[in-house]
Amino acid sequence: MRALFAAPLGADFWKLWTSSAVTNLGDGITMVAGPLLVASITHNPAAVASAVFAQQLPWLLFALTSGAWADRVDRRRLVVAVNLLRAAALAALSAAVAFDVVTVPLVLAVFFLLGTGETLADTASAAVVRLVVPAAARPEANSLMYANFNVLNQFAAKPVGGWLFVVAAAVPFAVNAVTFVVSAALVLTVRAVSSPAPAPTPARRDLRGEIRAGVRWLWRHRLLRTLAVTMAVGNVVFCAAFAIFVLYAEQRLGLTEVGYGVLLVAFAVGGLLGTLVAPALIGRLDAAPLLRAGLLIEMALHATLAATRSPFAAAAMIVIFGIHTTVWGVVVTTIRQRDVPDAMYGRVTSVYSFLDLGGAALGSLLGGAVAVVYGLTATYWTAAVAMALVALVAWRPLRLATLRTPEPASTT
Structure with missing residues (x-):
């Protein structure tokens, strides 16, 4: 992939890009497995549709608030913390599925937490990319970030998510939890990028x-x-x-x-x-x-x-x-x-x-x-x-x- 773009993007960008790649793959897997899990618990169409809505709702409720917090705190640490919390939520869901104690309210609660974390992590990550990539190289950098979503989240993850759910219903969520841990570790190695110190007014x-x-x-x-x-x-x-x-x-x-x-x-x-x-x-x-x-x-x-x-x-x-x-x-x-x-x-x-x-x-x-x-x-x-x-x-x-x-x- 690097050979397709001539501009020097820097090691920090490639860490962020790899972090984005693994989370996009994991998110796409869960996007497929979530409705399948709810459908295996209940045949209520409204409940199945709620699995998608529960992850979208936080964007309508918290997007503006999350943007304000991303401007207040160290953005790198925010992404790391949110990814670890999302990993913990998915690990708990995977365990509940594995031990056959999962319920629809639990699934919806976890998905709501994932969506809430996404509002924080995505907003903060967007701000970090601009700080580690030179202005002249940003079109290339942004193209590569979009590639993660188009290729991994929207394309590759879909059949993988369905296949993993067939293997074992708990596996897709465990895999997504691991992707968040890997992502957090990668972002942690990026040089410290903090938000500017605000005036104390x-x-x-x-x-x-x-x-x-x-x-x-x-x-x-x-x-x-x-x-x-x-x-x-x-x-x-x-x-x-x-x-x-x-x-x-x-x-x-x-x-x-x-x-x-x-x-x-x-x-x-x-x-x-x-x-x-x-x-x-x-x-x-x-x-x-x-x-x-x-x-x-x-x-x-x-x-x-x-x-x-x-x-x-x-x-x-x-x-x-x-x-x-x-x-x-x-x-x-x-x-x-x-x-x-x-x-x-x-x-x-x-x-x-x-x-x-x-x-x-x-x-x-x-x-x-x-x-x-x-x-x-x-x-x-x-x-x-x-x-x-x-x-x-x-x-x-x-x-x-x-x-x-x-x-x-x-x-x-």
Whole structure:
């Protein structure tokens, strides 16, 4: 993997990257094994769905608070502590499964703790990467971090998680516990990276005040505000469309369950290709044209799915979309790393996460409602029109996006 990127990233980055790799693999394994475990205890669909929701809920409840804490404490130690606590929770769950004393409330409680830890660890880790990687190498570094999610979490971990659960129901959770211990050990070897010492003023000791300061800073930065709102709306329409994707694949494309699974692989293929091409595209085209092209690709994805009955056309468009999502993520993350002050980085990042998950949750609710009233394709046509409007509104502000030279933050 290192040979694909020429920029010197440094030993500390590769420790963080390896830590991210093992946790993404472990998280992906648990993401598959968790619903399987609940389904083995009860056949209640609501209980099975709750296994996923329990891990997502903390992002809506604690994302902003976690960002404030990530700006208060030593971020490296925070990641280590949270990973060890998550390992302990998973070890307890694995033991409960092994001794056949596991219950649905226990599973949901552990998953809620895992999600809560994720809000802290992910926010703090994002801040650490910017401090150990030179600015010129950050597009490459961010591409590699996205590769962990695309390849390991979304692709490789899925069959591994299912296979491990078949071997023994306790094994997937034990494996994930080990990955968190390994991750903590790796992060511990990274040179100390602490958050800047805050001024001892009452405002800094006020958690709500700190959160409000982060939100205000983001809102006053025109480019980052545009990107945050665009992402939120994009997630609403994307999740609205893909909440019913399994029905779309069956009824519109005529796919079987196996075909549906293969179609989902197209997302991972696109994400991997995006990882490989993102640094070169950023170097050749810069940020503004890539972000604008991304909005057009999102519009084209929904329009294509609404219009086509060909699984091959749908898969091809999904691959292109997968490339776009990784390139978009790398560009936005790199801009954020450059423009956001270190003392504010955790809070600003947490606002993005809050909007991301909030948009996803709202979209999942809307998608089913639109499909029930107007039909499957109406959901995709609605999403295409919505993204066209987003592109029109965001097109001009996105001219500010560049990674060529460090520019002062816009505050208008």
